[in-house]
Amino acid sequence: MLAVQNVTRTFNKGKAGFRNVTFSMKEGEIIGILGTSGCGKSTLLRVLSGLDDQYSGKFTLSKTDSDHKVGMMFQEPRLMPWLSVNDNIGFGVKTAKQKELAKELLDLVGLNGFENHYPKDLSGGMAQRTAIARSLITEPDVLLLDEPFSALDAFTKMQLQDLLLSIWKKRQTTMVLVTHDIDEALYLCDRVFILRGQPGEIYAEIKIEQKKPRSRGDVTLAEKKAEILNLLDLNNDIKEKVQ
Numbered sequence: 001m002l003a004v005q006n007v008t009r010t011f012n013k014g015k016a017g018f019r020n021v022t023f024s025m026k027e028g029e030i031i032g033i034l035g036t037s038g039c040g041k042s043t044l045l046r047v048l049s050g051l052d053d054q055y056s057g058k059f060t061l062s063k064t065d066s067d068h069k070v071g072m073m074f075q076e077p078r079l080m081p082w083l084s085v086n087d088n089i090g091f092g093v094k095t096a097k098q099k100e101l102a103k104e105l106l107d108l109v110g111l112n113g114f115e116n117h118y119p120k121d122l123s124g125g126m127a128q129r130t131a132i133a134r135s136l137i138t139e140p141d142v143l144l145l146d147e148p149f150s151a152l153d154a155f156t157k158m159q160l161q162d163l164l165l166s167i168w169k170k171r172q173t174t175m176v177l178v179t180h181d182i183d184e185a186l187y188l189c190d191r192v193f194i195l196r197g198q199p200g201e202i203y204a205e206i207k208i209e210q211k212k213p214r215s216r217g218d219v220t221l222a223e224k225k226a227e228i229l230n231l232l233d234l235n236n237d238i239k240e241k242v243q
């Protein structure tokens with residue numbers, strides 16, 4: 001359903017951004033994009049979300065070409081401070097069906113009882129829960145996530161990764177997850193693309209075949225982690241690095 005064909009977005013006479021990105025994904029798949037800082041991960045998501053149209057190449061993200069429905073979530077929740085949790089989730093919602101969905105999503109992200117709270121009264125985790133619900137209100141064909149949990153503490157992060165998995169299980173949402181966190185990618189994704197270079201290019205694809213939910217301590221995942229560290233060139237002899 002999602003097909004990205006030779007898409008390139010660079011700045012400043014061919015520098016930075018990313019280039020020649022080609023991949024396709026099935027409905028319900030979770031794809032991870034991993035790479036060190038500056039390799040073009042956020043730029044790629046901005047292009048796929050439609051926020052940046054200065055690219056070359058082609059992509060389709062929806063079941064039908066004309067109906068390009070994507071949801072987007074960022075590192076910070078980007079809530080409207082003057083609106084309650086409920087109104088942030090249901091912002092712009094008009095139909096009775098959407099209002100019903102807003103209630104369902106509130107429940108899905110575990111915020112029942114907090115619907116009338118304002119963003120200033122929420123913890124970081126609760127604010128991101130609200131942002132997850134809001135990103136699903138349009139029932140997107142693809143959810144694009146740009147380091148959605150990187151600003152959270154380790155425990156909240158794990159809880160929200162599990163929340164994302166439970167949403168995926170219930171709704172089979174197709175997702176593209178940009179992350180710096182290899183463990184997060186191994187826990188959530190079916191395939192991970194490693195981006196390298198500036199401009200970034202897909203350097204490798206790692207398949208993670210274990211059924212979800214996975215065990216965070218799984219030995220096979222640890223092996224994959226070592227493989228990814230090698231691919232990112234971060235697993236060289238440690239003695240050389242600390243001298």
Ligand SMILES: Nc1ncnc2c1ncn2[C@@H]1O[C@H](COP(=O)(O)OP(=O)(O)OP(=O)(O)O)[C@@H](O)[C@H]1O
Pocket residue numbers: 011012015016017035036037038039040041042043044198
């Ligand atoms: N609007 C812009 N104008 C010029 N250069 C840009 C612009 N946006 C991004 N870049 C450059 O493109 C490169 C990729 O940026 P991008 O934010 O996509 O990287 P990233 O992989 O998401 O990095 P990080 O992991 O640090 O968020 C960087 O070198 C950045 O400076």
